[in-house]
Amino acid sequence: MTTVGVIGCGYWGPNLVRNLVESRRCRSVVVCDLDRDRLEYIRRRYPVAGATTDFQDILDNEAIRAVAIATPLCTHYPLAKRALEAGKHVFVEKPFAHTTAQAAELLALAEKLGLTIMTGHTFIYSPAVNKIQEVIDSGELGDIYYISSSRVNLGLHQKDVSVLWDLAPHDLSMIFSWLKALPVRVSAVGRDYVQPGLPDVAFMDLTFASGVLAHVQVSWLSPSKLRNTTIVGSRKMLVYDDTEHLEKVKIFDKGVNYRDPETFGEYQLSYRAGNIVSPKLDSYEPLQAEIDDFLSSLVSGRCPRTGGTAGLEVVRVLEEAERSLNQGGEPMPLEWTSVVGASRRVPV
Ligand SMILES: NC(=O)c1ccc[n+]([C@@H]2O[C@H](COP(=O)([O-])OP(=O)(O)OC[C@H]3O[C@@H](n4cnc5c(N)ncnc54)[C@H](O)[C@@H]3O)[C@@H](O)[C@H]2O)c1
Numbered sequence: 001m002t003t004v005g006v007i008g009c010g011y012w013g014p015n016l017v018r019n020l021v022e023s024r025r026c027r028s029v030v031v032c033d034l035d036r037d038r039l040e041y042i043r044r045r046y047p048v049a050g051a052t053t054d055f056q057d058i059l060d061n062e063a064i065r066a067v068a069i070a071t072p073l074c075t076h077y078p079l080a081k082r083a084l085e086a087g088k089h090v091f092v093e094k095p096f097a098h099t100t101a102q103a104a105e106l107l108a109l110a111e112k113l114g115l116t117i118m119t120g121h122t123f124i125y126s127p128a129v130n131k132i133q134e135v136i137d138s139g140e141l142g143d144i145y146y147i148s149s150s151r152v153n154l155g156l157h158q159k160d161v162s163v164l165w166d167l168a169p170h171d172l173s174m175i176f177s178w179l180k181a182l183p184v185r186v187s188a189v190g191r192d193y194v195q196p197g198l199p200d201v202a203f204m205d206l207t208f209a210s211g212v213l214a215h216v217q218v219s220w221l222s223p224s225k226l227r228n229t230t231i232v233g234s235r236k237m238l239v240y241d242d243t244e245h246l247e248k249v250k251i252f253d254k255g256v257n258y259r260d261p262e263t264f265g266e267y268q269l270s271y272r273a274g275n276i277v278s279p280k281l282d283s284y285e286p287l288q289a290e291i292d293d294f295l296s297s298l299v300s301g302r303c304p305r306t307g308g309t310a311g312l313e314v315v316r317v318l319e320e321a322e323r324s325l326n327q328g329g330e331p332m333p334l335e336w337t338s339v340v341g342a343s344r345r346v347p348v
Pocket of ligand 1: 032094095
């Protein structure tokens, strides 16, 4: 059992605290936030062992072996670096860091010190996302043609990052995991309609070496909440709607068959519309599984499913997508072999 320090108790941090407190692998939790009111809020709700406004207290506490960082993006790198240097294992919320260079430095430091570093790609632990992985791996959808994803709603406008950095990490982490591949090109367009300099709407396009295309739409400026992903394969099609309570995943036996015409003028296409099946999903909280993966990896020494490498891959694509967005949507090539840590899913 591990004592864990949670840094940042704003909107998301309390979810980490709750899941850590409930975890059988966690001995106790000490919380840290610059805001005393947030510490008081946590103290009233959860049986934490301590609370401090000073991060150094967490670093000096020898009982704390690991920290979970849920602070704004610009603080991820400096806090994670100090924690590693103090000998703590580190869990950092998404996005892992603000630049590829920062991400690579954290990865290299963790490796040098023999410490675990993990990023909070929570969806990778969700029952629906895992079921979709199973369906794709089984070949049921056939060859994947394209993936299209919408993650839109009204707000919450962030003060420090664009909608791309806030929402797209979820879609990117899922797409890279499902395809077991990294994109070779990214482009994005977007606009800062509300806060000058911080795009609140963005449309991103990814190309994979296999020919698969992916489109990700993210927005804080949309009337209804959509969490919708469509995966179209050569045999079947799948729709994942995360706002659904039941039937989040539906597999459509739909498609189109093309036959080379034997005679001139013969009709070449036939459309197929068969059963729609919604597979049974396991029932557990993704964040509990994510915390469990982090804490158990400290004991076993194995890399968690969303280790720092997965964090770096997402950061790199966001960085290039932002560059493209700032250059009016110009496509950015992505070459991976020279990037530290990005060794698992290099496109071939
Ligand atoms: N995995 C997910 O599904 C998910 C969901 C929401 C947010 N997040 C991530 O969690 C992180 C935090 O987001 P949020 O919405 O909770 O932000 P927030 O602004 O609501 O909370 C951040 C908290 O960190 C505190 N803080 C800032 N700097 C600090 C420092 N140096 N030391 C100690 N405390 C400090 C602030 O006082 C604040 O209470 C972000 O990286 C975000 O992307 C992840």
